[in-house]
Amino acid sequence: xxxxxxxxxxxxxxxxPDDQSDAAWQQEMNxxxxxxxSSPRFFKPTEPPEEAQESTVVPVRWFAFPRSxxxxxxxxxxxxxxxxxxxxRSRDLQDEYCEWTVHRDGPTIRRITFTSRTYEYFExxxxxxxxxxxxxxxxxxxxxxxxxxxxxxxxxxxxxEDPWNPLDGSATSRRPxxxxxxxxxxxxxxxxxxxxxxxxxxxxxxxxPTEVVDQSAFARCVKGNPFRRSDPQIASKVREAVSNxxxxxxxxxxxxxxxxxxxxxxxxxxEIPGGLTIEDLWEREVGTGSxxxxxxxxxxxxxxxxxxxxxxxxxxxxxxxxxxxxxVRIDALTAPTPERERxxxxxxxx
Amino acid sequence: xxxxxxxxxxxxxxxxxxxxxxxxxxxxxxPGPRLYRFVLGEDExxxxxxxxxxxxxxxxxxxxxxxxxxxLELLDQIDAAGNTAxxxxxxxxxxxxxxxNLGGQADSNLRVIVTRGEGADGPDLMLSAGSPQATSIEVxxxxxxxxxxxxxxxxxxxxxxxxxxxxxHALESSTERHGVFESHRSGTFLMKELTSPWTHWHSSRTPAxxxxxxxxDLRGHRWVLPADQAEGTLHRADDCExxxxxxAIRRWAKHRxxxxxxxxxxxRAFRQLLQSDAVNLSSxxxxxxxxxxxxxxxxxSFFFDSEAFRILGLPGTxxxxxxxxxxxxxxxxxxxxxxxxxxxxxxxxxQFAFLVPERAEEDQAVLRELVGDxxxxxxxxxxxxxxDFPNPVFSARRRSxxxxxxxxxxxxxxxxxxxxxxxxxxxxxxxxxxxxxxELWAASETVCPSIAFxxxxxxxxxxxxxxxxxxDGIDDIFKLAESRRAVVRAMPIHESRLLxxxxxxxxxxxxxxxxxxATLIEDNEAEE
Numbered sequence: 001x002x003x004x005x006x007x008x009x010x011x012x013x014x015x016x017p018d019d020q021s022d023a024a025w026q027q028e029m030n031x032x033x034x035x036x037x038s039s040p041r042f043f044k045p046t047e048p049p050e051e052a053q054e055s056t057v058v059p060v061r062w063f064a065f066p067r068s069x070x071x072x073x074x075x076x077x078x079x080x081x082x083x084x085x086x087x088x089r090s091r092d093l094q095d096e097y098c099e100w101t102v103h104r105d106g107p108t109i110r111r112i113t114f115t116s117r118t119y120e121y122f123e124x125x126x127x128x129x130x131x132x133x134x135x136x137x138x139x140x141x142x143x144x145x146x147x148x149x150x151x152x153x154x155x156x157x158x159x160x161e162d163p164w165n166p167l168d169g170s171a172t173s174r175r176p177x178x179x180x181x182x183x184x185x186x187x188x189x190x191x192x193x194x195x196x197x198x199x200x201x202x203x204x205x206x207x208x209p210t211e212v213v214d215q216s217a218f219a220r221c222v223k224g225n226p227f228r229r230s231d232p233q234i235a236s237k238v239r240e241a242v243s244n245x246x247x248x249x250x251x252x253x254x255x256x257x258x259x260x261x262x263x264x265x266x267x268x269x270x271e272i273p274g275g276l277t278i279e280d281l282w283e284r285e286v287g288t289g290s291x292x293x294x295x296x297x298x299x300x301x302x303x304x305x306x307x308x309x310x311x312x313x314x315x316x317x318x319x320x321x322x323x324x325x326x327x328v329r330i331d332a333l334t335a336p337t338p339e340r341e342r343x344x345x346x347x348x349x350x
Numbered sequence: 351x352x353x354x355x356x357x358x359x360x361x362x363x364x365x366x367x368x369x370x371x372x373x374x375x376x377x378x379x380x381p382g383p384r385l386y387r388f389v390l391g392e393d394e395x396x397x398x399x400x401x402x403x404x405x406x407x408x409x410x411x412x413x414x415x416x417x418x419x420x421x422l423e424l425l426d427q428i429d430a431a432g433n434t435a436x437x438x439x440x441x442x443x444x445x446x447x448x449x450x451n452l453g454g455q456a457d458s459n460l461r462v463i464v465t466r467g468e469g470a471d472g473p474d475l476m477l478s479a480g481s482p483q484a485t486s487i488e489v490x491x492x493x494x495x496x497x498x499x500x501x502x503x504x505x506x507x508x509x510x511x512x513x514x515x516x517x518x519h520a521l522e523s524s525t526e527r528h529g530v531f532e533s534h535r536s537g538t539f540l541m542k543e544l545t546s547p548w549t550h551w552h553s554s555r556t557p558a559x560x561x562x563x564x565x566x567d568l569r570g571h572r573w574v575l576p577a578d579q580a581e582g583t584l585h586r587a588d589d590c591e592x593x594x595x596x597x598a599i600r601r602w603a604k605h606r607x608x609x610x611x612x613x614x615x616x617x618r619a620f621r622q623l624l625q626s627d628a629v630n631l632s633s634x635x636x637x638x639x640x641x642x643x644x645x646x647x648x649x650x651s652f653f654f655d656s657e658a659f660r661i662l663g664l665p666g667t668x669x670x671x672x673x674x675x676x677x678x679x680x681x682x683x684x685x686x687x688x689x690x691x692x693x694x695x696x697x698x699x700x701q702f703a704f705l706v707p708e709r710a711e712e713d714q715a716v717l718r719e720l721v722g723d724x725x726x727x728x729x730x731x732x733x734x735x736x737x738d739f740p741n742p743v744f745s746a747r748r749r750s751x752x753x754x755x756x757x758x759x760x761x762x763x764x765x766x767x768x769x770x771x772x773x774x775x776x777x778x779x780x781x782x783x784x785x786x787x788x789e790l791w792a793a794s795e796t797v798c799p800s801i802a803f804x805x806x807x808x809x810x811x812x813x814x815x816x817x818x819x820x821x822d823g824i825d826d827i828f829k830l831a832e833s834r835r836a837v838v839r840a841m842p843i844h845e846s847r848l849l850x851x852x853x854x855x856x857x858x859x860x861x862x863x864x865x866x867x868a869t870l871i872e873d874n875e876a877e878e
Contacts, residue, residue, distance in 0.1 A: 058576075059578055062554055063588060073636070073671055075668065075669075076667065076668055078650070078656070078668040080660050214639035216636070217637060217640050220640060226636075227635055229554055237557070266589065267468055268470070268593025269470065269593060269597040271470045312596040313600050313715070
């Protein structure tokens, strides 16, 4: 159980340095919720349901590797190296609210960096006005570059998305800044939770319409691709929470600090040379506590390379193999509500 | 304190032994609380002739004279023993049940798998029970002294515990397929639905069951609460696959084939290449609730041994698709339905469409070890598995090659060579599997197998893809699937009628096989 926030924290709770920045962030988040609030069972975390005192955080997790590249009808990609390499090569395929870059030294993998930072935060920094110092400092910090040329990251006043790690997956030794794939935005996650709070009905041949409860079928109603790992699960958890009247009706939202977070892999099946553990390889780069936005995997010294790690017997040759075991998390939020009625619309598969 | 050794048993040979199922270990009158040894196939009855048990459960709980009555008590006693490597913080739970997605309408056959311990090799202790207060409990725990898992189960509710054998007993002729090894065919962890979408498991594709579906003592229990809610330990099948099942399978395969395996060990390992003693189940990723809306990918492992081909670098494809509406018509034509045998019936397929057996991961793990340790060349493995390749499981033709396995050999290399030479010098039947192997061997003489076999594999994949475009072709594929399911229905892993959907297709006395032109052969005599 957790109290409701009075204000929106920035991603991972990393504080804004001044009142002006904070006010801007509040405005941007309020706008994001205003745009999607459409169900009486969905709320803005700063404006909880009437009489609700506390909320419950409902974490939803999925692995970062986009399984849909194999499972979606029409895909010719075979499980294993073929799919792993294809996804490594294209940030556009990395659509599970997590993207990564692989820093190679010839065939040798030195570092794999995962990020779940969303574009919105950098847009926020850009929107702070003519003072570009913070924006540049954040690029500098996130990329781990020694120096930075403003012309590299700004073009005609707009962000150059990720100058060192473009969508085509060709990476430099610099870290990814934020997610580039079009669906990997905070706005998309907020919209999904809001949409899933609305029940879906499907016509029945011999009676009244019935509620869509199958996870895949529901995913088709609210977001489209039932083969993604993230959206169907998020939608299903929200639907379950809203439909469960057992201990009283609830409304749903997202927990503060809003964001997508990544988690260190479980050690099961990962063999690491030198007597090291996955904890030794995992470096949190941006984030606080359990709210990790960017993290990388690398040996602390150069005695070994990531190619010498095996995952369930398979030597690592791609970042995707680690993406198969790195979890991404979003924290949904539920709160008691006096609103007992559920809102339903007809399912129109997308 | 470890339990000490006194070994004076009569070993039965496999020809003398009649297979005794796991239910033979359920003995209502066996006095408890205490521990017995009862390794079916070796022991005629439970005894106290216990050998040293080096696993955490055998050594620190049973060995200390503690005999838990329930599954929860077992874990409490593990905690009381104070071994932090298998402490509470390492606990993970998983829920499986053939009716898990049916909302309590049918017999859900729910079980909870609870694991303790973590690391590259996976957990050291796994237990399976229906609920925290269940008295019917199965345990397997890694024994670092012996290497391998020790298997235990309760005989009754009086805490009469049975040490049912070690992993190696699954491989020995006197004890294989007896008792716990009727399901744990090679002595390791069993997760039938190992891969995505993990039909029948709580997973990222299937929400956890509602409270109403759970036994009373499981409702609100930590085993069904999400891992970071209160004291919850519930994880998804996704995690079980990666963090429990695959590491456990690999752990035992590595151990048993480490160093220089002898001829007997190699004979057993090669059997896992050529015979389908065990299987996993794989399905389309498409939910049956949405099949009519889309096309669906059928699992490639149904059409060829996709994982083995991947290990060996042979050409593969994932493009086996059918139009959802055609597939739905096939389901209707064959009256496919789910039935639990207790009155529940629902038209249609399992939760995820087209659930079929595939070659078991425990067999693939053995292949990886054999190839990785160079006990067998990739070429030889490829030629063996290319024999009758359109039938990746239950191939009588491929199995018949086992008659050529040598009894003795000085080294794994000699073993492989003697096996190959015996097959090549095999029979004069130009249509037999020996001749087919000989032709494959010759074709890969000067070029690597991936090139040598590419043309015939691509032709087969194309032929399958063409057949899947027509209702007749889909019907044939479905009939073939039903035949393979029929084999699994006769296996002990078939614990619930909801494991597969049923249909009006009869497989009694009919063996169906696939040809390299993707033609279905129905044979009233052939059988596996």
